[in-house]
Amino acid sequence: MKILVCIKQVPDSAQIRVHPVTNTIMRQGVPTIINPYDLFALEEALRLRDKFGGEVTVLTMGPPMAADSLRKALAIGADRAVLLTDRSFAGSDTLATTYALAQAIRKIQEVFGAPDVVFAGKQTIDGDTAQVGPGVAKRLDLLQLTYVSKIDSCDPQKGEIIVERRAEGGVQVLRTRLPCLITMLEGTNEIRRGAIDDSLRAARAEIVTWSAKDAGIADLSKCGLKGSPTIVKKVFAPTPRSERATLIEPAKTAAESADGLVGAIFAKKASLESDMAKLASGS
Amino acid sequence: MIDEKFDAIVIGAGMAGNAAAYTMASRGLKVLQLERGEYPGSKNVQGGILYADMLEKIIPNFREEAPLERHLVEQRFWMMTDRSHTALQYRSDDFNEEKPNRYTIVRSQFDRWFSRETQAQGAIVISETTVTELVRDAYGKVIGVQTDRRGGTIFADVVVIAEGVNGLLGTRAGLRETPKAEHVALAVKEMHFLPRETIEARFNLHGDEGVVIEAAGTISRGMTGMGFVYTNKESISVGMGCLVSDFAGATETPYGLLERFKSHPSIKPLLEGSEVKEYAAHLIPEGGFKAIPELFGDGWVVAGDAAQLNNAIHREGSNLAMTSGRLAAEAIFQIKSRREPMTKQNLALYKKTLDESFVVKDLKKYKDMPALLHTQAKNYFLAYPTLLSNAMESYLRVDGTPKLEKEKATLRSFVKERSWTGLFGDAVRLARAWR
Amino acid sequence: MSDATAAPAQSRANQKKELPEHFRDYKHVWVFIEQERGEVHPVSFELLGAGRKLADKLGVELAGVVLGAPGEGTRAAVKEAFHHGADLAYLVEDHVLADYRNEPYSKALTQLVDAHKPEILLLGATTLGRDLAGSVATTLLTGLTADCTELAVDTDGSLAATRPTFGGSLLCTIYTLNYRPQMATVRPRQMPMPERDATREGRIVPFKADLDEELIVTKILKYIPDRESSKTNLAFADVIVAGGLGLQSAENFQLVRNLATTLGAEFGGSRPLVQKGWIGSDRQIGQTGKTIRPKLYIAAGISGAIQHRVGVEGADMIVAINTDKNAPIFDFAHLGIVTDAIRLLPALTDAFRGRLSPHARDRLAS
Numbered sequence A: 001m002k003i004l005v006c007i008k009q010v011p012d013s014a015q016i017r018v019h020p021v022t023n024t025i026m027r028q029g030v031p032t033i034i035n036p037y038d039l040f041a042l043e044e045a046l047r048l049r050d051k052f053g054g055e056v057t058v059l060t061m062g063p064p065m066a067a068d069s070l071r072k073a074l075a076i077g078a079d080r081a082v083l084l085t086d087r088s089f090a091g092s093d094t095l096a097t098t099y100a101l102a103q104a105i106r107k108i109q110e111v112f113g114a115p116d117v118v119f120a121g122k123q124t125i126d127g128d129t130a131q132v133g134p135g136v137a138k139r140l141d142l143l144q145l146t147y148v149s150k151i152d153s154c155d156p157q158k159g160e161i162i163v164e165r166r167a168e169g170g171v172q173v174l175r176t177r178l179p180c181l182i183t184m185l186e187g188t189n190e191i192r193r194g195a196i197d198d199s200l201r202a203a204r205a206e207i208v209t210w211s212a213k214d215a216g217i218a219d220l221s222k223c224g225l226k227g228s229p230t231i232v233k234k235v236f237a238p239t240p241r242s243e244r245a246t247l248i249e250p251a252k253t254a255a256e257s258a259d260g261l262v263g264a265i266f267a268k269k270a271s272l273e274s275d276m277a278k279l280a281s282g283s
Numbered sequence B: 001m002i003d004e005k006f007d008a009i010v011i012g013a014g015m016a017g018n019a020a021a022y023t024m025a026s027r028g029l030k031v032l033q034l035e036r037g038e039y040p041g042s043k044n045v046q047g048g049i050l051y052a053d054m055l056e057k058i059i060p061n062f063r064e065e066a067p068l069e070r071h072l073v074e075q076r077f078w079m080m081t082d083r084s085h086t087a088l089q090y091r092s093d094d095f096n097e098e099k100p101n102r103y104t105i106v107r108s109q110f111d112r113w114f115s116r117e118t119q120a121q122g123a124i125v126i127s128e129t130t131v132t133e134l135v136r137d138a139y140g141k142v143i144g145v146q147t148d149r150r151g152g153t154i155f156a157d158v159v160v161i162a163e164g165v166n167g168l169l170g171t172r173a174g175l176r177e178t179p180k181a182e183h184v185a186l187a188v189k190e191m192h193f194l195p196r197e198t199i200e201a202r203f204n205l206h207g208d209e210g211v212v213i214e215a216a217g218t219i220s221r222g223m224t225g226m227g228f229v230y231t232n233k234e235s236i237s238v239g240m241g242c243l244v245s246d247f248a249g250a251t252e253t254p255y256g257l258l259e260r261f262k263s264h265p266s267i268k269p270l271l272e273g274s275e276v277k278e279y280a281a282h283l284i285p286e287g288g289f290k291a292i293p294e295l296f297g298d299g300w301v302v303a304g305d306a307a308q309l310n311n312a313i314h315r316e317g318s319n320l321a322m323t324s325g326r327l328a329a330e331a332i333f334q335i336k337s338r339r340e341p342m343t344k345q346n347l348a349l350y351k352k353t354l355d356e357s358f359v360v361k362d363l364k365k366y367k368d369m370p371a372l373l374h375t376q377a378k379n380y381f382l383a384y385p386t387l388l389s390n391a392m393e394s395y396l397r398v399d400g401t402p403k404l405e406k407e408k409a410t411l412r413s414f415v416k417e418r419s420w421t422g423l424f425g426d427a428v429r430l431a432r433a434w435r
Numbered sequence C: 001m002s003d004a005t006a007a008p009a010q011s012r013a014n015q016k017k018e019l020p021e022h023f024r025d026y027k028h029v030w031v032f033i034e035q036e037r038g039e040v041h042p043v044s045f046e047l048l049g050a051g052r053k054l055a056d057k058l059g060v061e062l063a064g065v066v067l068g069a070p071g072e073g074t075r076a077a078v079k080e081a082f083h084h085g086a087d088l089a090y091l092v093e094d095h096v097l098a099d100y101r102n103e104p105y106s107k108a109l110t111q112l113v114d115a116h117k118p119e120i121l122l123l124g125a126t127t128l129g130r131d132l133a134g135s136v137a138t139t140l141l142t143g144l145t146a147d148c149t150e151l152a153v154d155t156d157g158s159l160a161a162t163r164p165t166f167g168g169s170l171l172c173t174i175y176t177l178n179y180r181p182q183m184a185t186v187r188p189r190q191m192p193m194p195e196r197d198a199t200r201e202g203r204i205v206p207f208k209a210d211l212d213e214e215l216i217v218t219k220i221l222k223y224i225p226d227r228e229s230s231k232t233n234l235a236f237a238d239v240i241v242a243g244g245l246g247l248q249s250a251e252n253f254q255l256v257r258n259l260a261t262t263l264g265a266e267f268g269g270s271r272p273l274v275q276k277g278w279i280g281s282d283r284q285i286g287q288t289g290k291t292i293r294p295k296l297y298i299a300a301g302i303s304g305a306i307q308h309r310v311g312v313e314g315a316d317m318i319v320a321i322n323t324d325k326n327a328p329i330f331d332f333a334h335l336g337i338v339t340d341a342i343r344l345l346p347a348l349t350d351a352f353r354g355r356l357s358p359h360a361r362d363r364l365a366s
């Protein structure tokens, strides 16, 4: 099986700071990581490969530094890495991103063979849109399975796959044909630790690096800022909630504190008491 | 198992490890470097001041690319009581030179850069991998390492141990003893972020100029330790460290001390309005010359903090680490060039060059200092700062008391606290240890 | 928005509206009415409330878009759309649309947009809404602002969609100036629920989409509703008790479970607990875990890191128990108590049990 995984390098949001005056992101020194959601996709891809043979290619669009994330994916166990990097991609919104990624996947198809499954993460922690997956699927005319919690079965020979997909009030069990695009739900598997030889291989691996031209992207007007219909007009810090929490003074005993807290909760919102009484009585 | 064999394996991607790996790789050796952190620098802590000279000897043009924060133009030493500080301050425009001598750095960034450079020289660096054991042959010669990853053992002609102060691996392998509690300090440190304009205004800085404050006194509650404030571009590093042995008997916690240091009236305004993002705790080897363990053996050498090469009196560590790493690498390269084996006898070359360098010479100079400060902590960190502060206050306060009376009272306070012989002894001891 | 937010290009931020001729007849505000198994997702009503305001401001009509199988449920959804503020409803009835699948839904919605040309198209940021919106926007080659928390109409009539970025540390306002429709998805429980008016009616515009079950590749083999599975359902729970590292041990976490059991609530925790194996990953709350919107959220020994915060901010009431009065959780909790959770939790369980038991309530009533 040929499997492709789209991963994105993102700033570790735990360490992001906002300049208090200019309201810009202070990226200096903020370490980058593989978008955590993408690791669930990568692990699922590796499992399919381990089961059916074949190879896993990871693809990212980003600055040259994004090669670090690709190398990391190789060290985890991916077989090949493609970095799509070009100044003309700067400022891409999701539509422009999906255009570039889809073109690159077409090129990958040409050079390394057509993927049976394309994986993406559910969403990124910086863009946080969950659109790039569906967008890429649409552009490549791939069947789309988002929020997949489990791959029940896959038959590369028959070109068929059955997955469980999270819907709002339950789980859909869907059967579709390969090739398809899957976005994996978080918490569905645990990313493996590569072996030491994976790391050695990753450290030495040649990362396939393509510019827009290399990837066969002719129409640069569809890329980057130019190709992005959305425009960020304003970036600002959220107004901090004016009041901090009302603090209940702890009493002498835990029991008294607890009574005080429960009283304060219901004093703040009276309707909660009857709602919770119903819930507590199991009705 | 990995079939291929490396010329050298370096354990750790801190200052010593990077210096060693860079030096060997740039001379064409086949180097594998293993780092336990998520990436080089992710776990490393330093105040931190980078001493340019020692890095220049490894990467001459480092200033062009390295993530340097500010070059230092001013040093403040503060003797503190709970409400005051008495300062010795030095600032000179001479430090605004073309190639400044000292910079503040943020280790997580700096180490990442250093590692990138090392990789550019051809070294292979693998992160998130902990070396769990040294592998020896039947004769006890170290021939490789075992890691915590699948696929186990990797072989090399020589292993450079640069695992930092904890040195679990080295102690486990029986190469040295666990550092004694009175030979290591525990430091806690926070990064306080502020807009660079604010930092520059608060510290009277222009452009990339920087300041260091080092503070000692009652803030350490009678323990051997000190506090520090370092200016970075958009953050201030604030920390506090004390000997581990002192914490053992004390009710004070490192974090408690730091909290108090931060709320000291002289420190608090410097940090006002900042956003705290990083909190780190790390050990510093402070045993000095007498604590240096065996530095080399059959198939191995040890460098940096792992070898206790740290000058606590001058707060120098990274430069000793870099220098020892480089010297180890140069020794290995020489032996390799002569096509000789990495025996203990041959690797003695490392110790020889290290002994001739400032590293061992400086540590030798202060060989009695650690013990002195440890045994006399109450005097140096509680009594004297308080006496000094009282003296300063009395000197400056104009309240109608005749000056002569004031001076007498001050002198009496010193004698009462420490007695004449005590004062004399403290001075002699200090001078002797400093010599 | 992936990179645009990272580097808002100054020049583009000042870009003027120059709507191409062929987009000028795109009019009206549409809200996609999401229904699953005959039940309308409440976010659709919230969107009708927000859409109403936009439509009034623009002086245009508000339409609900209802896709589904012919029958009662679909018709009821149309009625509810009117009751919640829609002037008209586009109704696409087809057996192929019985249950949500991306292929037929995105086809039908795209065809409908091409035929009736809305100026603004809003969907809920649910698993369905996000799945659909991404496909439709890409097919239509227009902009889509995901996960908005605020919608407004600018002076020149453009949709100003505000959304969090970088894990909630910043907000940005995004425009789709020169493309139509302007699409946005909005998180559930972000907008207030509008008043339902059962007397309100509207007109139905039926639309025949070109769909053929034969040509739809993806088949639904089964649907397992959550209430029939033992799966945790944090996302929809009304009361959630959660613990963090402050509980100090897996044993102490039992105190959180006990309280949850007493309350008939769900329990969850911060990410480190999942990493330590104290709780399963399906119980992680926060950015890389579940986003929750309960009526009451009790957080015991959780510091309130930004990644946790973004997952719980939608709760009506957040109650924090933490020993550190400076813990960031007190910045966004509504009620707090600075005390040891390990000691407080058992007492709290007793206190709630006393207060909520039928016995106590009878006494209260009399």
Ligand SMILES: Cc1cc2nc3c(=O)[nH]c(=O)nc-3n(C[C@H](O)[C@H](O)[C@H](O)COP(=O)(O)OP(=O)(O)OC[C@H]3O[C@@H](n4cnc5c(N)ncnc54)[C@H](O)[C@@H]3O)c2cc1C
Binding pocket: B011, B012, B013, B014, B015, B016, B017, B018, B034, B035, B036, B037, B040, B041, B043, B044, B045, B046, B047, B048, B049, B050, B051, B129, B130, B131, B132, B162, B163, B164, B165, B169, B187, B188, B189, B239, B241, B282, B283, B284, B303, B304, B305, B306, B310, B315, B316, B317, B318, B319, B321
């Ligand atoms: C608070 C503080 C302030 C300081 N300020 C200064 C200052 O201003 N100037 C100065 O020069 N020095 C300062 N120092 C000292 C300086 O940081 C150290 O001397 C220096 O970092 C030592 O370098 P090293 O390479 O020996 O160890 P480290 O930098 O600690 O590197 C050791 C590396 O080995 C890795 N490692 C450990 N075990 C293993 C294993 N088993 N397998 C794989 N990898 C492993 C670690 O993750 C780490 O990356 C300060 C130290 C502290 C704590």
Ligand SMILES: Cc1cc2nc3c(=O)[nH]c(=O)nc-3n(C[C@H](O)[C@H](O)[C@H](O)COP(=O)(O)OP(=O)(O)OC[C@H]3O[C@@H](n4cnc5c(N)ncnc54)[C@H](O)[C@@H]3O)c2cc1C
Binding pocket: A012, A013, A014, A036, A125, C243, C244, C245, C246, C247, C269, C270, C271, C272, C273, C284, C285, C286, C287, C288, C289, C290, C300, C301, C302, C303, C304, C305, C306, C307, C308, C311, C321, C322, C323, C324, C327, C339, C340, C341, C342
């Ligand atoms: C990419 C990324 C994604 C992440 N996603 C998530 C996510 O989805 N969800 C999530 O939760 N985290 C997430 N995190 C982790 C997050 O940054 C924090 O590390 C985490 O939320 C902290 O968990 P905590 O509050 O339990 O622990 P801590 O931060 O250690 O806080 C423990 C708290 O307990 C208090 N405490 C201690 N003892 C007691 C006591 N006896 N009684 C009461 N209080 C006590 C302490 O004062 C402290 O405030 C993510 C991080 C990253 C980098």
Ligand SMILES: Nc1ncnc2c1ncn2[C@@H]1O[C@H](COP(=O)(O)O)[C@@H](O)[C@H]1O
Binding pocket: A006, A007, A008, A035, A037, A038, A059, A060, A061, A062, A094, A097, A101, A119, A120, A121, A122, A123, A124, A125, A127, A128, A129, A130, A131, A132, A133, C002
């Ligand atoms: N620049 C990119 N390069 C590769 N994959 C990406 C990129 N941006 C987004 N993706 C993929 O699309 C998913 C959803 O991203 P988003 O729509 O930004 O939330 C991510 O989890 C990735 O798998």
